[in-house]
Amino acid sequence: MKNFQNKAELSTYIGVLKANGSTIGFVPTMGALHQGHLSLVNNGLSENDLVVVSIFVNPTQFDNKEDLVKYPRTLEEDISLLKTVSSDRIIVYSPTVDDIYGNHIESRTFTFDGLEHEMEGAFRKGHFDGVGTIVKRLFEIVNPDRAYFGEKDFQQLQIIRKLVELHQLPVEIIGCPIHRAADGLAMSSRNARLSSEHRIVSPFIYKTLIAAKTQFGTKSAQAVTEWVNKEFKNQPLFELEYFIIADISTLKPVKRKSTKKSYRAFIAVYAGDIRLIDNIALN
Numbered sequence: 699m700k701n702f703q704n705k706a707e708l709s710t711y712i713g714v715l716k717a718n719g720s721t722i723g724f725v726p727t728m729g730a731l732h733q734g735h736l737s738l739v740n741n742g743l744s745e746n747d748l749v750v751v752s753i754f755v756n757p758t759q760f761d762n763k764e765d766l767v768k769y770p771r772t773l774e775e776d777i778s779l780l781k782t783v784s785s786d787r788i789i790v791y792s793p794t795v796d797d798i799y800g801n802h803i804e805s806r807t808f809t810f811d812g813l814e815h816e817m818e819g820a821f822r823k824g825h826f827d828g829v830g831t832i833v834k835r836l837f838e839i840v841n842p843d844r845a846y847f848g849e850k851d852f853q854q855l856q857i858i859r860k861l862v863e864l865h866q867l868p869v870e871i872i873g874c875p876i877h878r879a880a881d882g883l884a885m886s887s888r889n890a891r892l893s894s895e896h897r898i899v900s901p902f903i904y905k906t907l908i909a910a911k912t913q914f915g916t917k918s919a920q921a922v923t924e925w926v927n928k929e930f931k932n933q934p935l936f937e938l939e940y941f942i943i944a945d946i947s948t949l950k951p952v953k954r955k956s957t958k959k960s961y962r963a964f965i966a967v968y969a970g971d972i973r974l975i976d977n978i979a980l981n
Contacts, residue, residue, distance in 0.1 A: 724842035734877035734885030759828030896969040
């Protein structure tokens with residue numbers, strides 16, 4: 699398995715592959731890989747000749763510097779896990795911060811037609827500027843035909859689609875279903891940091907989302923939201939940061955339901971100092 703740490707060498711190598719007719723899939727990650735990442739890689743391998751997996755903890759998308767320091771970095775284990783999927787059709791790109799940013803580590807400022815101001819954007823200042831900066835740079839380096847993103851970060855997925863549209867980038871964005879543990883917890887690299895006590899009760903998040911979906915069939919968005927807030931007040935191990943029912947196109951909170959629109963419920967929860975997010979399609 700080839701592992702590049704230099705963007706120029708990777709771009710040259712991919713250029714030769716594409717000149718010879720190979721199609722390239724791309725799965726950008728921050729490492730600490732798990733089965734959710736592998737599901738994205740498998741989707742990529744099913745539709746492309748090769749898949750590039752980037753492993754890079756991007757400093758510009760962390761509003762909480764302590765979270766950046768604590769984020770797990772497990773490159774050797776990540777490469778070993780990828781080899782269980784394929785040893786010859788996966789290319790790893792694990793750059794240093796200098797290789798990506800040089801001496802100037804900062805985000806560009808992006809606008810995404812307002813998508814960046816909702817939910818995560820409201821609670822994590824500058825986050826989507828960091829996401830837009832790194833994803834655009836990675837697309838320029840890798841030059842993929844298709845890129846794969848999980849729906850767990852649904853807002854990020856919509857923003858990347860908007861990034862591609864606004865900047866006319868030649869890549870197809872593929873959204874992939876949320877990969878869950880057997881008990882329903884959405885797969886996340888942060889799950890490894892959960893205490894045993896928090897891990898035991900963590901299925902509560904998904905069970906609450908499923909119940910909210912059922913209620914949304916007959917109740918207003920406000921009534922469902924009030925119910926979820928009450929449920930979390932009765933669960934002392936979690937602190938609910940937000941629960942929002944939003945239009946999937948604009949990501950704006952719904953005020954009055956319409957049968958002509960599609961909605962998702964989005965949630966962010968603190969389990970101690972670990973922040974977990976999840977979402978579910980409602981109709």
